[in-house]
Every structure is written in C-alpha cells, then in structure tokens.
Amino acid sequence: MALPTLVLLLVCLLLPVIWQQCKQHRRLPPGPPTLPIIGNMHQMIWNKPMVFRWIHRLLEEMNTDIMCLRLRATHVIVVKCPKIACEVLRKNDEILASRPATFASGTFSFGYKGSILSPYGEQWKKMRQVLTCEILTSSMEKKLQILRKEEYSYLARYINNMAQRPDNSVDVRHVAQHFCCNIIRRLVFGKRYFSDDIPASSTSGPGHDEVAHVAALFRALNHLYNFCVSDYIPSLVGLDLEGHEMVSKNVMGVLNRLHDPIIEERIRERSIKLGKGGEKKEARDFLDVLVYLEDADGRPLLSLQEIRAQTMELMFATVDNPSNAVEWALAEMMNKPEIMQEAIDELDNVVGKERLVEESDIPRLNYLKSCIREAFRLHPYHALNVPHVAMADTTVAGYTIPKDSHVILSRLGLGRNPKIWHKPLEFQPNRHLNTANVLLTEPGLRFLSFSSGRRGCPGISLGTSVTMMLFARMLQGFTWTKPPGVESISLQEGNASLALAEPLVLQAEPRLAAHLYI
Structure with a gap:
C-alpha cells in the first residue's frame, strides 16, 4: 500500500476518535487551564492547606456556577448553584450515588464496611438499610429519649458550675463539642464516660479519655476528603508524603482503643446470653441493635468490622455540624443583641421560665430554628460536601460529567451565593421566617444541612x-455577655477551616430558678 494511501487511511480512522475526544472536552464544565498528565495538581498542591479557598476563588474569578478541575486523571466538578445542585442530588441521584476510595475513608470505615463512606454497592445497601430501618427509626428515637433528656440536664448543670467560678467564663466550643459527643456516646454505647470509675451523673466535665475522643473525631473529620495527593495518585499510598496516613492511623488508634472494649464486651454478652438459650432483650442503645441483629438463619447479621465501622460513622455524623452551628450562632448574636433578645423573648413566650425547654417545644421555636438555619447557611463546618462519584457518563447543566468524576457541592458557594441570597454575608435569621413551621432542612438546596437523595442524612430528626x-438550653438557661474589655466578638474564620479562628469564650449567668439546674 502506498504511503500516502496509508496516511489517509490512518487519518480517516483516527479522526472520529480525535473529534469525539475534542467534542467531549469542549462539553466539560469550564475550568482553569491544565498541564499535560497532572492537570491542576500543581495548583492544588501549591494552595495547601487552603485548597477549598483556592477552589472558591476560581469560581469567583471565572464567574461560573459549575467548574471542572482535573487532578491527574480525575475530573473534580464543583457546583455552587441550587438549580444545578438539584440536578446532581435528584435528577442524577442514582448515577452519582457512589463515593471515592481514599486512604482516609478506607481506614475510617474499616475497609468500607459502613454506610456513609462506602462506595455504591451491596455493602452500602445493606448498611444503609440497617441505619434507616433499625437505628434511626422513630420508635428507636422515642425509646432513647430518656438518654437524651438526661444529657440536656447535664448540659445545664455543667454550664451552671462554670458560671459559679470567679470569672464565670465558658468556652462555648468546648461545651458544644463535648455535649454532642456525650449525646452520641450515650445513644451508641449507653454511657457518656469510657471509664466506669466516673459516675454517669458527674458534671465535673470530660475526663482524659473523653477529651482524646473528641479530638480524634474532629481530626478524622478534618482529614476526610482533604485533597491528599495520594487520593489522586494511588501509587503514592504508603510513602505518606504529606503525613496524612500517619494522622489517620493515629486517630484510629485512639478511637479503637476507646470503642473496641465496649463493642467486644457487648458481643461476648450476646454470645453468652443466647448460648444459654436466653431471649433477645430490648435494645438499650444503638450498639445493642447492631449486635443483636440476625439474618434469616438466626446468625448475627453484622460482623465485628461492620459494627466497628457503623459505630464510628455514627460518631462522625453527629459531632461537627451541631456544635459548629451553635458556636457561630452565639458569636453572631453577641454582636447583634436585638437578635439575641428576640430569641430569648420567643423562649420566654413559648416555654416560660418555670420549666426547661424540651424536644416537644422545638416545633414552636421558629425564630431559634431560623437562627440555626442561618448558621448552617453562612457558617457550615465543611466548605464542600462529601464527594459523589459518577458511576457512568451523565449530563449536568448541559455539560458532560465523565464516568468516575468526583462531583462536589459547595456549601460555601450555595449558602453565600449573591444570586440567591440578599446580603449573603450578613447574619439575618428573619430571612427564614417564611413558613408556619421552620425546618432545618432546605429542600431547594439553597444551602446544605442534611443533604438529599440516596446519600442524604437519614438522621434528620435526631440531628434537629x-x-x-x-442551642435552646444554652439560651434559656443563661444570660451571655462578652468578657471584660471585649467590645465585639471576632468573626474571623480559621485559615484552613470555616470554624471560628479562636474558640468562643463568653461569660454566663443563670437566668432561671436555682432548682432547675439541679
């Protein structure tokens, strides 16, 4: 075959392939220029540890609601528009229902044995069903209400003890984070302290193990999906170039040390009880549910690793957003006393001062819920939602989303989007008072609280x-003031996170009758 004919044949064969690739490339969402092979990896590395700020700066500079980055071979699609977010979580919910495989997520989920971090598949379906049909049910929530009620009382007593000190100062972040951890430990393990030497009713504050537990949980949350280089170049796993793997292993060492003895003892308890022909007992907590679940043949439904993974993920899902939202709401309200007063007035009108606020009062506390909605909108704990992975090629907002792309919704971009929100950087709870029953969820995805779709949080009622x-017990029980010499509370965010740069410290004075704190 003559050379010109061969060249012509090759051109004819390759031209459709090249054209299709160019066509697909043109249909990708807009993004910054990329380098061969590595894409935008060099920019991601350069902007560590503030990658999320670089991403949002690019969105602003490009004036786009959807953007595509290429981190080596992975397309990372970032969305900050509610309409497009609805396409992601609703129209494309099934296709975008998977999760990325990373060193941290694999480690924290014991090899993807749980529900939140597991890629889409039979294991995820199994554990999701356990969560929705056995753990986070209305009957289970009602059954464990007594545990939650005790923790609400301990909260008031603990703050009251601090308010009796000479400087009556309270570290709000410390109180909020430990309250959330106390709650979830009670619900999962049936105990607030890891040591049996500390009485459950103690209000002296967390012990050494409880402090280590909170620190480990937040460190884990801050390392999940944190744009680690080896997440995009798996061949680098094991080299630990960023120290990411060591952090994950250290966190798991602490959490396993504290969780495993309780889990293993409960499994032994089950084995002994059923081995003697005893009947299944009524569940005392979430761990009982997980341990005593049986398959069709009467054998334990869940393995040890599955129980460890699910208890760990329940902890992760409970501690960050509630504590962060309450700390930010109080910080904003200290600088806007009219908002604080309106919240107090609502509590006094709805609940009064002769008893403590209860869960049954929540539906009527619309202004307080609006304050929390505003904190979720303006001050999310995480700037970006947990990534969704495309299991097939799909289309979002008219753009091609290739298979295996990571699609991320920007909590920051949605909640502070000036096209959606008037004066988006101002804390204005009244903007949410447009319904008879204010909810913490946001169906229109104008901000993210509990997400939506297959991967949405199944614990909305408990989280609320x-x-x-x-929030309500802190506002009803105490009058909060700024420390001496402080004219206004700094609302500065941390460099590498959206949390307050410094923990909120306020002074507290009881505002109810003394017997209500006992």
Whole structure:
C-alpha cells in the first residue's frame, strides 16, 4: 500500500476518535487551564492547606456556577448553584450515588464496611438499610429519649458550675463539642464516660479519655476528603508524603482503643446470653441493635468490622455540624443583641421560665430554628460536601460529567451565593421566617444541612433535636455577655477551616430558678 494511501487511511480512522475526544472536552464544565498528565495538581498542591479557598476563588474569578478541575486523571466538578445542585442530588441521584476510595475513608470505615463512606454497592445497601430501618427509626428515637433528656440536664448543670467560678467564663466550643459527643456516646454505647470509675451523673466535665475522643473525631473529620495527593495518585499510598496516613492511623488508634472494649464486651454478652438459650432483650442503645441483629438463619447479621465501622460513622455524623452551628450562632448574636433578645423573648413566650425547654417545644421555636438555619447557611463546618462519584457518563447543566468524576457541592458557594441570597454575608435569621413551621432542612438546596437523595442524612430528626436542644438550653438557661474589655466578638474564620479562628469564650449567668439546674 502506498504511503500516502496509508496516511489517509490512518487519518480517516483516527479522526472520529480525535473529534469525539475534542467534542467531549469542549462539553466539560469550564475550568482553569491544565498541564499535560497532572492537570491542576500543581495548583492544588501549591494552595495547601487552603485548597477549598483556592477552589472558591476560581469560581469567583471565572464567574461560573459549575467548574471542572482535573487532578491527574480525575475530573473534580464543583457546583455552587441550587438549580444545578438539584440536578446532581435528584435528577442524577442514582448515577452519582457512589463515593471515592481514599486512604482516609478506607481506614475510617474499616475497609468500607459502613454506610456513609462506602462506595455504591451491596455493602452500602445493606448498611444503609440497617441505619434507616433499625437505628434511626422513630420508635428507636422515642425509646432513647430518656438518654437524651438526661444529657440536656447535664448540659445545664455543667454550664451552671462554670458560671459559679470567679470569672464565670465558658468556652462555648468546648461545651458544644463535648455535649454532642456525650449525646452520641450515650445513644451508641449507653454511657457518656469510657471509664466506669466516673459516675454517669458527674458534671465535673470530660475526663482524659473523653477529651482524646473528641479530638480524634474532629481530626478524622478534618482529614476526610482533604485533597491528599495520594487520593489522586494511588501509587503514592504508603510513602505518606504529606503525613496524612500517619494522622489517620493515629486517630484510629485512639478511637479503637476507646470503642473496641465496649463493642467486644457487648458481643461476648450476646454470645453468652443466647448460648444459654436466653431471649433477645430490648435494645438499650444503638450498639445493642447492631449486635443483636440476625439474618434469616438466626446468625448475627453484622460482623465485628461492620459494627466497628457503623459505630464510628455514627460518631462522625453527629459531632461537627451541631456544635459548629451553635458556636457561630452565639458569636453572631453577641454582636447583634436585638437578635439575641428576640430569641430569648420567643423562649420566654413559648416555654416560660418555670420549666426547661424540651424536644416537644422545638416545633414552636421558629425564630431559634431560623437562627440555626442561618448558621448552617453562612457558617457550615465543611466548605464542600462529601464527594459523589459518577458511576457512568451523565449530563449536568448541559455539560458532560465523565464516568468516575468526583462531583462536589459547595456549601460555601450555595449558602453565600449573591444570586440567591440578599446580603449573603450578613447574619439575618428573619430571612427564614417564611413558613408556619421552620425546618432545618432546605429542600431547594439553597444551602446544605442534611443533604438529599440516596446519600442524604437519614438522621434528620435526631440531628434537629441535638442541635436545637443544645442551642435552646444554652439560651434559656443563661444570660451571655462578652468578657471584660471585649467590645465585639471576632468573626474571623480559621485559615484552613470555616470554624471560628479562636474558640468562643463568653461569660454566663443563670437566668432561671436555682432548682432547675439541679
């Protein structure tokens, strides 16, 4: 075959392939220029540890609601428009229902044995069903209400003890984070302290193990999906170039040390009880449910690793958003006393001062719920939602989303979007008072609280109760003032996070009758 004919044949064969690739490339969402092979990896590395700020700066500079980055071979699609977000979580919910495989997520989920971090598949379906049909049910929530009620009382007593000190100062972040951890430990393990030497009713504060537990949980949350280089270049796993793997292993060492003895003892208890022909007992907590579940043949439904993974993920899902929202709401309200006063007035009108606020009061506390909605909108704990992975090519907002792309919704971009929100950087709870029953969820995805779709949080009711009772008990029980010499509370965010740069410290004075704190 003559050379010109061969060249012509090759051109004819390759031209459709090249054209299709170019066509697909043109249909990708807009994004910054990329380098061959590595894409935008060099920019991501350069902007560590503030990658999320670089991403949002690019969105602003490009004036786009959807953007595509290429981190080596992975397309990372970032969305900050509610309409497009609805396409992601509703229209494309099934296709975008998977999760990325990363060193941290694999480690924290014991090899994807749980529900939140597991990629889409039979294991995820199994554990999701356990969560929705056995753990986070209305009957289970009602059954464990007594545990939550005790923790609400301990909260008031603990703050009251601090208010009796000479400087009556309270570290709000410390109180909020430990309250959330106390709640979830009670619900999962049936105990608030890891040591049996400390009485459950103690209000002396967390012990060494409880402090280590909170620190480990938040460190884990801050390392999940944190744009680690090896997440995009798996061949680098094991080299630990960023120290990411060591952090994950250290966190798991602490959490396993504290969780495993309780889990293993409960499994032994089950084995002994059923081995003697005893009947299944009524569940005392979430761990009982997980341990005593049986398959069709009467054998334990869940393995040890599945129980460890699910208890860990329940902890992760409970501690960050409620504590962060309450700390930010109080910080904003200290600088806007008219908002604080309106919240107090609502509590006094709805609940009064002769008893403590209860979960049953939450539906009527619309202004307080609006304050929390505004904190979720303006001050999310995480700037970006947990990534969704495309299991097939799909289309979002008219753009091609290739298979295996990571699609991320920007909590920051949605909640502070000036096209959606008037004066988006101002804390204005009244903007949410447009319904008879204010909810902490946001169906229109104008901000993210509990997400939506297959990967949406199944614990909306529990999350609402924990958040609102923390907030309501703190406001109803105490008068909060700034420390001496402080004219206004700094609302500065941390460099590498959206949390307050410094923990909120306020002074507290009891505002109810003394017997209500006992």
